[in-house]
Amino acid sequence: MSFFRTDVPWPSLCTVLAAVFLGVFAFSTFRAELALAREDTLQEIEERKAWDEKRKKLREERRKKKGVQKKKDSPPAEKIRIAFLTQEVEVPPALSNLDPVLTDEGVHGARIAIEDNNTTGTFLNQDYILAEVTVPLGGDLVAAFKKLVAGGHRHVVINLPAADVLALADLAEASEVLIYNTSAPDDALRNEQCRANVLHTIPSRAMLADALAQFLVKKKWKEWFLVTGPGEGDRLFAEAIKRAADKFGADIEEEKVWDFTADIRRTASAEVPVFTQDVDYDVLIVADEPGEFGEYLIWRTWDPSLVAGTQGLVPTAWHRTHERWGAAQMQNRFRREAGRWMTSVDYAAWIAVRSVGEAVTRAKSTDFAKVKEFILGPEFSLAAYKGIKVTYRAWNGQLRERILLAAPRSLVSVSPQKEFLHPVSEVDTLGYDKPESKCGNPD
Amino acid sequence: MKPSVRVRRVLTRAGVLAAFGLSTLSVAGAQAATAYITNEKDNTVSVIDLDKLEVVKTVKVGQRPRGIIMNADGTEIFVCTSDDNRITVLDAETLEIKYHLPSGPDPELFILHPDGRTLYIANEDDNMVTVTDVIDKEIIDEIPVGVEPEGMGMTPGGEMLVNTSETTNMAHFIDTDSHEIVDNVLVDTRPRVSIFDKDGKRVWITSEVGGTLRVLDGESHELIKKIKFEIPGVNDEAIQPVGVRLTSDGKYGFVALGPANRIAVIDAKTLEIIKYILVGQRVWQLALTPDEKLLVSTNGVSNDVTVINVEKLKAIKSIKVGRFPWGIVIQP
Numbered sequence: 001m002s003f004f005r006t007d008v009p010w011p012s013l014c015t016v017l018a019a020v021f022l023g024v025f026a027f028s029t030f031r032a033e034l035a036l037a038r039e040d041t042l043q044e045i046e047e048r049k050a051w052d053e054k055r056k057k058l059r060e061e062r063r064k065k066k067g068v069q070k071k072k073d074s075p076p077a078e079k080i081r082i083a084f085l086t087q088e089v090e091v092p093p094a095l096s097n098l099d100p101v102l103t104d105e106g107v108h109g110a111r112i113a114i115e116d117n118n119t120t121g122t123f124l125n126q127d128y129i130l131a132e133v134t135v136p137l138g139g140d141l142v143a144a145f146k147k148l149v150a151g152g153h154r155h156v157v158i159n160l161p162a163a164d165v166l167a168l169a170d171l172a173e174a175s176e177v178l179i180y181n182t183s184a185p186d187d188a189l190r191n192e193q194c195r196a197n198v199l200h201t202i203p204s205r206a207m208l209a210d211a212l213a214q215f216l217v218k219k220k221w222k223e224w225f226l227v228t229g230p231g232e233g234d235r236l237f238a239e240a241i242k243r244a245a246d247k248f249g250a251d252i253e254e255e256k257v258w259d260f261t262a263d264i265r266r267t268a269s270a271e272v273p274v275f276t277q278d279v280d281y282d283v284l285i286v287a288d289e290p291g292e293f294g295e296y297l298i299w300r301t302w303d304p305s306l307v308a309g310t311q312g313l314v315p316t317a318w319h320r321t322h323e324r325w326g327a328a329q330m331q332n333r334f335r336r337e338a339g340r341w342m343t344s345v346d347y348a349a350w351i352a353v354r355s356v357g358e359a360v361t362r363a364k365s366t367d368f369a370k371v372k373e374f375i376l377g378p379e380f381s382l383a384a385y386k387g388i389k390v391t392y393r394a395w396n397g398q399l400r401e402r403i404l405l406a407a408p409r410s411l412v413s414v415s416p417q418k419e420f421l422h423p424v425s426e427v428d429t430l431g432y433d434k435p436e437s438k439c440g441n442p443d
Numbered sequence: 444m445k446p447s448v449r450v451r452r453v454l455t456r457a458g459v460l461a462a463f464g465l466s467t468l469s470v471a472g473a474q475a476a477t478a479y480i481t482n483e484k485d486n487t488v489s490v491i492d493l494d495k496l497e498v499v500k501t502v503k504v505g506q507r508p509r510g511i512i513m514n515a516d517g518t519e520i521f522v523c524t525s526d527d528n529r530i531t532v533l534d535a536e537t538l539e540i541k542y543h544l545p546s547g548p549d550p551e552l553f554i555l556h557p558d559g560r561t562l563y564i565a566n567e568d569d570n571m572v573t574v575t576d577v578i579d580k581e582i583i584d585e586i587p588v589g590v591e592p593e594g595m596g597m598t599p600g601g602e603m604l605v606n607t608s609e610t611t612n613m614a615h616f617i618d619t620d621s622h623e624i625v626d627n628v629l630v631d632t633r634p635r636v637s638i639f640d641k642d643g644k645r646v647w648i649t650s651e652v653g654g655t656l657r658v659l660d661g662e663s664h665e666l667i668k669k670i671k672f673e674i675p676g677v678n679d680e681a682i683q684p685v686g687v688r689l690t691s692d693g694k695y696g697f698v699a700l701g702p703a704n705r706i707a708v709i710d711a712k713t714l715e716i717i718k719y720i721l722v723g724q725r726v727w728q729l730a731l732t733p734d735e736k737l738l739v740s741t742n743g744v745s746n747d748v749t750v751i752n753v754e755k756l757k758a759i760k761s762i763k764v765g766r767f768p769w770g771i772v773i774q775p
Contacts, residue, residue, distance in 0.1 A: 048548065052569075055547070059585050116590045119570055120611040123589070123627035326609070329549075329568045329591065361612075361629065383610065383633040383652040388680040426678070 040332050049336060077127035080117075080366055082353055083148045084110040086159040087135040092290060093263075100340070106159040106182050107132055108338035109346035110353045117357030126366075128357060142167065149173045154368045155180070157352040159345055162186040162193075169195040178372055180352035183345045187240065190396045190432055194439035199375070199397040201348040201355070205240035207431035208315040211403035211415035212308055213244035214429070216283055218417045221306065222250040225281035227297065230259045233289035237310060241285055248420070254279040258288070264296050272300035285309040312407075315415070318347035319406035324414075327385040351384055351399060355392075358382050387414075393428070396439040400427040476732045477774040478739050479520055480748055481508035482765025488522065489764035490538065493732060493739070493773070496750060496760050502538045505531045510552040511770040514577075515559045520772065521577075523550040523564070530564070530575070535774060545582050547573035551593050552636075552770075556619060557601040563619075565592040565606060572606050574622065584622050588615045594637035596646060598661065605646055607634035614648055616664060628664050631655045635685045636728075640711070641693065649684035649698060656684055656698055656707075658714055668714045677703050686728040690735050690753065699726040699740055706740060708756055720758055722749035730771040741768035 040048065084107050091101050110130055117128040131153060135144045141160070145168050148156060155178050158165065162184040169179055174197055181189065181200045189195075190204050203211075216222065224245060228238040238255075245252050256275065264271060276284065276297070284301060286309040288294035294311030306312070320331065320341045334342040355375055360366055363374040374380055376397070381389040386402045393400055405413040416422075420429045428434070478491040482501075486508060490500040505524030512521050513535065520533040523546070530544035530553070544562065546553075551567040555577075564573045565588075572592060574584040589611025596605040597619075604617040607630065614637055616626040631653025638647050639661060646659045656670040672682045683701030689711055690696075696709040704726060705719040723742025730739050731753070738751040747761045748768060 051548070055585070062584060116610055119590050119608075120613065122587075123611070123613060123615070123624070326591070333568065358612075381632045381653060383612075387652075389632055389652045426680070 040335065045332075045336050074125060077121070077125045078366055080121075080126060080128045080356065080360055081131065081151070081153045081155075082110070082114070082128060082356055083131040083133060083153040083156045084159075084349065084353075085133045085135070085141075085145060085148065085156055087139065087141050087164070088137040090137065096291065096295070102340070102343065104338070105343055105345040106157070106349035108334065109182075109342065109348070109350035110157055112333060112337055113350045113353030113357065116354060120357060120361055124361060126360065128353075130353070142171065145171065146173050149177055154178065155352075155356045155371075157182060157349055159183045159349065162189055165189060165198060166193060166195070169198050176368060178368075178375075180349075180355075182348035182352055186236065187432065190398050191438035194396050196397075199352070199355075199392060199399070201351040201399045202344060203315075203317050203401065203403060204398060204431050205237050206243060207398075207403060209237070209240035209244040210247065210430045211315040212285075212313070212405060213241070213248045213250060214415050214417040214420050215313075215405050215413050216308065217248045217250055218419055221282035223253045223280065223282045224250055225276070225279045225284045225305075226252050226255045227275075227284060227286050227288075228255070228257050229286075229288040229290070229292060229294075230257065231290060234287045234310075237287040237289055241287065241309065253281045258293055260293070264293055268293075268296035268300050272297055273302045276300075276305070277302040282306070283308055284312075286311050313405055313412060315403050315405055317344040317401065317403065318342055319344075319404050319411065321406050321409060321411040322385070322404055323411070325385050325387040326383075330385050347384075348399075351382065351390065354382055354384070355380075388427075393434070395434050395437050396432065398431060400425060402427065403430060476734075476737075478730065478748070479511055479513075479772050479774070480741055480764050480768045481511045481522060481770040483507055483509060483743070483767040483769040485765035485767070486524075487765050488520070488533070488538075489768070491739075491748065491762060491764070493737060493750070496762060498762060498764060500538060501765060502533070504533065504540070505529075509769045510550065510565075511772045512553060512555060513772050513774060514555065515557075517775045521553070521555070521562070523553060523770075525549050525551060525567070530562070542580065544575050544577060544580055545573075546575060547571055547582065547585065552595050554595040554597050554604070556597070557599075561619070563595055563597075563604055563606075565595055567591055567593060567609075570608070572604075572617065586617060586622050586624070588617075588624070589613050593635055594648065596637040596639050598639050598643040599641060600643065603639075603643075605637045605639065605648075607637045607648060609633045609635065609651075612650075614646070614659070614664075626664050628659065630657050631669075636687050638687050638689065640689050641691050647687045647689065647696060647698075649687055651683040651685055651701060654679065654682045654684065656687070656709070670709070670714065670716065672698075672700060672703075672707055672716070674700075674703060674705065674719055677705075686726070686740070688729040688731050688738065690731065692735075695753070697729055697738055699729050701725055701727065702744075704742075706738070706751065718756060720751060720756060722751070722758055723747045723761055728770050730773045732773050733775045739771055739773065741771050743767045743769065 114128050114130045135141045157180040159182050179198045185205045187204045187206045228234050283306045286294040288310045298307045359371045359374040363370045376394045384390045390401045403415045416426045416429045422429045475494040480489045487501050488504050489498050492499045504522050506526035508522045510523035522531045524531045528548050530546045532541050534541050546564045547566040549568040550564045553564040562575045562577050572586040576583050589608025591609035592606050594607035606615045614628045615624050618625050630648050631650035633652035635651045636649050644661045648657045658667045682703045684698050686699035688697045696711045698707040702725050708717045722740050724744035726740045726742050728741045740749045747763045749758050750760045752759050
């Protein structure tokens with residue numbers, strides 16, 4: 001008898017095993033790369049700004065002494081106009097005294113990206129110009145959009161809710177425009193309501209839910225208690241969670257709707273234990289997009305329990321704990337520009353404006369059709385502080401990107417988790433993949 | 444049959460191979476050389492005796508040390524202490540800090556002109572190449588380049604500097620006389636390292652996110668060849684080329700492939716890939732011993748360096764250093 005099968009030649013078996021072993025070895029380590037610059041304090045940010053000013057002055061003096069003059073014979077720079085459009089919203093009642101209400105989400109990301117584009121533009125004789133438009137509460141958004149298009153803007157980056165995304169995309173004036181959605185996570189916009197002139201640089205709810213689900217399933221925490229808030233966004237997030245549970249093999253053991261209308265800051269310790277009693281689960285998943293009660297579930301449940309979802313461990317495109325892959329540099333740059341931390345909407349706006357710059361540079365053209373084709377084509381590749389390039393899904397215009405899983409003060413993991421395989425791109429295990437897409441966009 | 448037996452058998456074979464690798468160590472016959480490795484997260488430099496293949500000393504240098512080079516006569520070690528926003532200079536003999544040089548913010552990689560005096564420094568978060576006079580210890584110029592400059596290469600005679608910028612995705616060719624950019628060449632996404640070959644005829648540029656190596660003509664800057672790496676069993680996205688070293692006989696080019704945990708060996712004449720050498724985790728920077736018998740790689744995640752026998756193209760030993768080894772220089 002023999003331990004070894006005679007029908008399999010030994011050398012090839014060795015090779016296969018070695019390849020598998022090495023592959024797994026390489027794979028298991030490839031997410032661990034770190035960048036390590038620490039975050040600047042506010043004082044350091046100010047010192048740096050002052051230092052930059054001083055250096056700029058010295059630089060100018062040196063150049064003057066050297067007699068450097070601007071070249072006059074170069075042709076005028078090619079202009080690429082990008083718009084950032086948003087509308088004021090009613091400020092919701094304060095639910096936490098910790099976080100300021102942001103009324104400027106997105107625009108700082110767009111500004112930094114314009115700066116990046118223009119640095120490249122200096123060398124290619126291109127000039128990127130950002131038009132920032134904020135429509136007042138009750139103002140005419142459609143008119144503002146039309147005016148931008150009439151002014152030559154073919155790339156319009158928007159921070160607007162889903163209904164407005166559709167309203168603008170369906171205008172006749174928008175047919176030869178690309179709209180970049182930086183804030184509406186609605187899956188319908190990527191499926192039955194998708195539009196050929198809309199790209200989504202913000203992850204969909206399905207992508208976020210899938211990113212979280214992969215991690216929880218990998219940890220074998222598969223029994224979930226889903227608590228959903230009263231809002232429409234909450235309901236949609238809960239839908240995405242249920243879809244993810246189904247997709248990755250987790251179980252929703254119990255589902256409850258939280259519809260307490262009172263501010264629960266003072267009463268959470270009394271209300272939450274009763275609300276969460278008599279449920280057997282591994283993880284409580286909360287769907288509370290406005291942040292009305294999610295934070296107050298943590299530490300107040302009947303059983304000692306983990307909380308994830310819109311609060312607790314959150315799936316997100318960007319987070320202040322993110323420092324890998326050069327992100328620490330971006331965090332500091334953003335804080336110098338905006339005086340606050342970068343959000344996912346800021347990041348999405350940065351990606352949108354950078355996408356235009358990258359496509360113009362690579363396609364060597366400012367022609368709208370060529371730029372659009374390049375962005376959705378196989379050659380597009382943008383480095384966006386996620387360790388791998390970000391690209392767009394041609395079938396629905398959604399950005400492919402890794403999703404961060406963040407606790408308030410540490411980055412816990414980055415999805416997709418390597419155990420979930422995909423024939424084309426691992427990142428396509430997040431959200432609606434091509435075969436299940438209900439979007440009729442030709443690709 | 445039990446699969447575990449198969450596995451054990453394979454491991455035994457691997458063991459035999461490893462033992463064979465070690466036995467070739469003594470025949471490598473490298474002349475005594477010393478390697479200095481920056482440990483990004485430990486704020487230290489590890490000193491390795493390449494004869495004994497062991498760490499002989501670890502010295503504190505300052506915050507977030509990354510790029511590391513030596514002066515022409517090998518008496519001083521220059522370290523980019525990035526979070527201190529300056530260059531720390533060590534005495535190569537005593538390993539004590541002698542002085543600091545101004546660098547501008549966040550210095551990452553740098554290169555010393557053959558004049559031994561002019562130091563060109565890439566300021567990662569400032570879109571600038573800072574020029575510092577190391578004798579007068581002052582900044583003499585700043586050259587605006589693309590976003591997140593990093594790679595710094597120079598022609599052997601020092602006439603031309605090539606800097607790559609990670610977010611702009613360009614190689615900027617800078618005249619070292621006028622400090623003006625004379626050419627900008629688009630390369631693949633997130634270029635990390637650029638290096639001229641010994642006679643200045645070719646420039647090698649790696650792109651980390653693009654996953655490619657581009658070899659350009661040193662004069663015309665036209666693309667000679669673009670190499671895309673493919674390794675069976677390794678995901679495309681894990682192949683992230685960073686560090687490059689070329690042997691002076693023009694035979695080999697070595698390219699560190701980041702989280703693919705391998706070094707690609709390239710025929711420097713035909714620009715064909717010869718093989719991949721498995722090293723530690725997240726391999727970034729490389730250095731050759733003066734006799735070019737050994738190649739050493741810094742492996743950031745496994746916290747070690749791998750020593751490779753250049754003649755046999757085989758890894759012979761991994762040596763544990765500090766946390767997140769980043770840069771490396773070997774004393775002549």
